[in-house]
Amino acid sequence: MEPIKVLTKNVDKPNSAAIDTYIAGGGYESLKKALKSTPDEIVQLVKDSEMRGRGGAGFPTGMKWGFLPKDSPMPRYLLCNADESEPGTFKDRVIIEKDPHLLIEGMIISAYAIKSCPMSYIYIRGEFYKGAMILVKALEEARAKGFLGKNILGSGFDLDITVHRGAGAYICGEEMGLIESIEGHRGQPRVKPPFPAVVGVFGSPTIVNNVETLSCVPLIVEHGAEWFKSFGQPKNTGPKLYCVSGHVKKPGVYEFPMGVNLKELIYEHCGGITDDLPLKAVIPGGGSAPMLTPDEIDLPMNFDALMKAGTMFGSAGIIVMNSSTCIVDATWRMSKFFAHESCGQCTPCREGTNWMETILDRIERGGGRPQDADLLFDMTDNIGGKSLCALGDAACGPVASAVKKFRDEFMYHIEHKSCLPGTKRYRRLDMPVGAH
Amino acid sequence: MAHLQPDSPYATERYADTTRSVEFKPDAKAKFDALLERYPTKEAALLPALHLAQEEFGWISPEVMVYLGTLLEIEPAKVFGVVSFYNMYNQKPVGKHHVQVCTNLSCMIRNAYDIYDRCLEKLGLQPGETTKDGRITVTEVECLGSCGTAPVVQINNDYHENASVESIDKLLDTLK
Ligand SMILES: Cc1cc2nc3c(=O)[nH]c(=O)nc-3n(C[C@H](O)[C@H](O)[C@H](O)COP(=O)(O)O)c2cc1C
Ligand code: SF4
Ligand code: FES
Numbered sequence: 001m002e003p004i005k006v007l008t009k010n011v012d013k014p015n016s017a018a019i020d021t022y023i024a025g026g027g028y029e030s031l032k033k034a035l036k037s038t039p040d041e042i043v044q045l046v047k048d049s050e051m052r053g054r055g056g057a058g059f060p061t062g063m064k065w066g067f068l069p070k071d072s073p074m075p076r077y078l079l080c081n082a083d084e085s086e087p088g089t090f091k092d093r094v095i096i097e098k099d100p101h102l103l104i105e106g107m108i109i110s111a112y113a114i115k116s117c118p119m120s121y122i123y124i125r126g127e128f129y130k131g132a133m134i135l136v137k138a139l140e141e142a143r144a145k146g147f148l149g150k151n152i153l154g155s156g157f158d159l160d161i162t163v164h165r166g167a168g169a170y171i172c173g174e175e176m177g178l179i180e181s182i183e184g185h186r187g188q189p190r191v192k193p194p195f196p197a198v199v200g201v202f203g204s205p206t207i208v209n210n211v212e213t214l215s216c217v218p219l220i221v222e223h224g225a226e227w228f229k230s231f232g233q234p235k236n237t238g239p240k241l242y243c244v245s246g247h248v249k250k251p252g253v254y255e256f257p258m259g260v261n262l263k264e265l266i267y268e269h270c271g272g273i274t275d276d277l278p279l280k281a282v283i284p285g286g287g288s289a290p291m292l293t294p295d296e297i298d299l300p301m302n303f304d305a306l307m308k309a310g311t312m313f314g315s316a317g318i319i320v321m322n323s324s325t326c327i328v329d330a331t332w333r334m335s336k337f338f339a340h341e342s343c344g345q346c347t348p349c350r351e352g353t354n355w356m357e358t359i360l361d362r363i364e365r366g367g368g369r370p371q372d373a374d375l376l377f378d379m380t381d382n383i384g385g386k387s388l389c390a391l392g393d394a395a396c397g398p399v400a401s402a403v404k405k406f407r408d409e410f411m412y413h414i415e416h417k418s419c420l421p422g423t424k425r426y427r428r429l430d431m432p433v434g435a436h
Numbered sequence: 437m438a439h440l441q442p443d444s445p446y447a448t449e450r451y452a453d454t455t456r457s458v459e460f461k462p463d464a465k466a467k468f469d470a471l472l473e474r475y476p477t478k479e480a481a482l483l484p485a486l487h488l489a490q491e492e493f494g495w496i497s498p499e500v501m502v503y504l505g506t507l508l509e510i511e512p513a514k515v516f517g518v519v520s521f522y523n524m525y526n527q528k529p530v531g532k533h534h535v536q537v538c539t540n541l542s543c544m545i546r547n548a549y550d551i552y553d554r555c556l557e558k559l560g561l562q563p564g565e566t567t568k569d570g571r572i573t574v575t576e577v578e579c580l581g582s583c584g585t586a587p588v589v590q591i592n593n594d595y596h597e598n599a600s601v602e603s604i605d606k607l608l609d610t611l612k
Contacts, residue, residue: 087540087579119474126487126524127580129593162474167483168523170578184482184510186521202476245542245583252584287541287579317583319542333541337578343521427539427549431556432563433576 001260003269006231006239007215008255011098017134019141022101028147030218034109035155042113046217048225050237055081055173055210056286056314057390058303065114065207067197074204075117079182080107082124082131082211083166083173087287087337088317091241092211094253096124096131099215100138104161106214108147109221111159114207118158121201123178126167135163170341174389175208177343188343189389212241232258236302240316247274247322259300266297266320277322281406285314287334288394290401311401326423327409331402332360336433338395349392352383356399363410365429366417373410376403458499464492468507478508482518486525495526523577531566531573533611535604536590539576542583547601551587552576554601558608572611 010016010025022028034042047062068076080103084092095103103122111120124132139161142148150158169187171177176189179201200206216238220228229237240258242265245251249271256265262284266272273279279294284301290311299305306313321330339353356379359372369375380396380403387393403410409420419425427433460468467488471481485508489500496519498512505512519525537543537552555574559567566573582588585597589604596607 084581085579088542088583089579090581090584093581119476125581126522127590130595165484165487166522167486167525168577169521181483182480183477184479184508184518186518202480243584245586246545251586283541319583321545325545330541330545333539333544337540340578426544426547428553431549431553433539 001256001264004231004239004255004257006219006255007102007212007241008094008099008253010102011094016098017100017138019101019138019145022099026222027101027218028105028145030221031105031108031147032153034112034221035153035157039113039115042109042221045220045225046113049216049220049228050225050235051213051216051220051228052236052303053210054212054216054240054315055208056086056288058313061209061213064197064209065110067195068114068205068207069198072205076114077201077204077206078107078111078114078116078120079175079178079201079206079208080120080122080211080214081173081175081178081208082122082128083170083178084128084211085125085170085173086315086317087334088245088283088319089243089286089315090245091243091253091316093128093131094241095211095215096128097134100135101142102215102218103211104135104138104142105147106217107161108152108159109217110207110209110214112155112157113217116159116207117204118160120159120161121164121182122161123164123166123172123182125172126165129165132163132165139163169343170337171343171389171391174391176389178208179206186343188345189391191388233300233302233304236300236304240301242301243315243317244270244320245318246320247277247325248272248320249274256301259302259305262292262297262299262301262318265301265318270320273320273322275322275324277324279320280323280325281321281327281330281402283317283319283321283398285312286317287319287337288312288390288397289314290397291405292401293405312397323422324424326364326419326425327402327406328360328364328413328419329425329427331398332357332364334398335360335395338391342391342395343389346387346392348383349387349395352379352392353395355379356395360399363413364425366413368410368414368417370411370414372414373403373407376400456497456499458493458497458503460489460492464488479510482508482510482515483522486519490525495529529566529570531571533572533591535572535574535608536577536580537574538578538580538582538586538588538590540579540583542579543587546586548587550601551589551599551604554605555608558605572608 051061052058172181172187177187181187196206236258242254281291303313335357339357342353344350380400384393384396501515502512505515539548589596589599
C-alpha cells in the first residue's frame, strides 16, 4: 500500500500554517459549501461517511452527534480534544502546528452541524505551547476574514473558538476529565451516564471530538461520503495518520488509507528495525494497548482487526521494541505512567496502578517472587472493568499482555535476578527516578 | 497528596502570608479580564489564570492561590486542589530553565534515561531539585507527544527533539 497525502496535503508547503496558504489550496471552500446546507444534512453526510472517532475509542462520529437531545433548551457545546497525551501518539500535533486552519474549518463546520452555541473550545495539552500559539494566531486570521465571529459569511451562524491550555494531566484527555478541566476543576472524570451529549460542560449537551476527527470533516464535505469510504474497509473508513516510534529506522507520522498492514508499515515504510535486530513486541494503539508479538503483526491497522487480535487501535500510536528491550522494564515504565496519571478517584485504579508499578520494579531489581507473574495477572483482573473511567482498563493492557506473552522472560527475571541474556535495561537502578 | 492542615509541617509554607500579598500588574490584569469574557462561569477561567499567574510570578505561591481565589470567587482550598492536581503548576520556585526530560517508553528505549542521569549528575541534583544559583531545575516527565523524534527534552516552553547526551550536555552549558 502506498502512503497518501490527503489529511497531510498541506503540511509540506512553505508557510503552511498561514491562512493565505490554506485558502490558496482551496481552504474554507468546504465551509462555504456547508453553510449552504442544513445542519442535519451535514450530520447525515458524516454518518454516511462511516467515520469513526480518531481519539481512541473509535465511536462513529455522526452517530455521536445524533445523540444530542432534540428538545433541550440548553446551549450546545463543541469541544476539540487536543490533549494528545497517550504515550506513542504525536499526530494531532502535526495538524495543529502545520495546518491549523484545517482543524479550525473542521470545527466551524462541525459546530454548525450540531447547532453549537457561539463559543467553542480547543483543549490543548499545556506542553504544546508552540501549538497553542499557532492556533491563537490562526484563529485571529480566521476572525479577520469573517470565518469566525457573528453571522459567519452571511449565514446567520455565530461562532468563536477559545484555546484552553491544559496543565499536564493525561486524564484530561478522557472526555469527562476534559470537561471537568474546562470548568476549572481537577480533571477527575464523572460517572457516565449521563453521557456528555446529554449533560456535558457547563451542564449542557456537549460533543467532544479529537483533532484528527474534526479535521476530516472539511474533506468529507468537499469530496462526499462515498469518496471517504473509498479509503479503507467497511466501518473502518477514511484517510488515517499513523504514529510510529521506538526501534524503527524511520520513526514519524505516516498517512495511509485506514487499514495499512502493520508489518508492511514497520518493515517497508519505516525502514525496519534499528540495528537490524529482530523485532520483539509492538504496542499498536498507544500506551494503553496490549502488546503484540512478531507473529501477530501481519494484520490491517484498523479498529475491528485489532480488536479481533485482542488489542486496540486506539490512537494509532505504534511503539516498536526490538530484541534488546527488557520487557519487564518496558512494562514497568508503562505502569509508572499509569500510576502517575491515575486521578486517584477510585481505589482499584489508584492503588492497583501503584502496586503494579511496585511489583514490576521489584522484579526488575531482582526481588521478584515466584508468584509475582500470577499476582500481576490477577491484579489486572481486579482493576479492569472495576474502575470509573477507561484509564483503569488502559493500565491493565500492557501488563496483562506482557505477562501472558512473555511469561518466560518474567520467570527468568524472578529466578535469575537479572535480565534475559541479550536484553538490556534502559535505565540505571542506582539512579533516582522522579516521584509521583 | 498534601492537605491543608493547620498542624501539618507544611502549614507555615502552605498558609498564605497576608503581609506578602500579590497582585497582577496592569497589563497582566487586562489579560486576566479578557479571559473572563471567554467563559460562561468565572471558575472556568482558573486554569488559564493560573498559567498567567505563573508567567507573572514564576510559581504558584499560597498568596497567588488566595489572590486568584478572591478574583474568581473560589475558595483558596479549591484553588489549591486544582494547583496540586496538575503537573505544570509549580508549587515551589523553579530554576530559570526548567529542564524536563521525557522518559516514557518511546524515549526510554532511545536512551532518555542516559540524558536524565547526565543532567542530574552534571548538576549534582536530585529529581525536581534546582541548582543553588537558581539557574536550572531538572525533572522527569511523561510522554510529551513527540515520540517520533525521541528522545525529547523540554526546556521551559521549547522542545529539543532527537536529543542526545552530548547535545543536552552542551546545551546545559549555554543556559545562563
Ligand atoms: C485515559 C484516557 C485518555 C484519553 N486521551 C485522549 C487524548 O489525549 N486525545 C483524544 O482525542 N482522546 C483521548 N481519549 C478519548 C476521549 O475520551 C474521547 O473518546 C475522544 O476525545 C472522542 O473523540 P473522537 O470521537 O473524535 O475519537 C482518552 C480516553 C481515555 C480513557
Ligand atoms: S479509573 Fe483511575 S483515572 Fe479513571 S476515574 Fe478512576 S482513579 Fe481516576
Ligand atoms: S515517549 Fe517521549 S515524547 Fe512520547
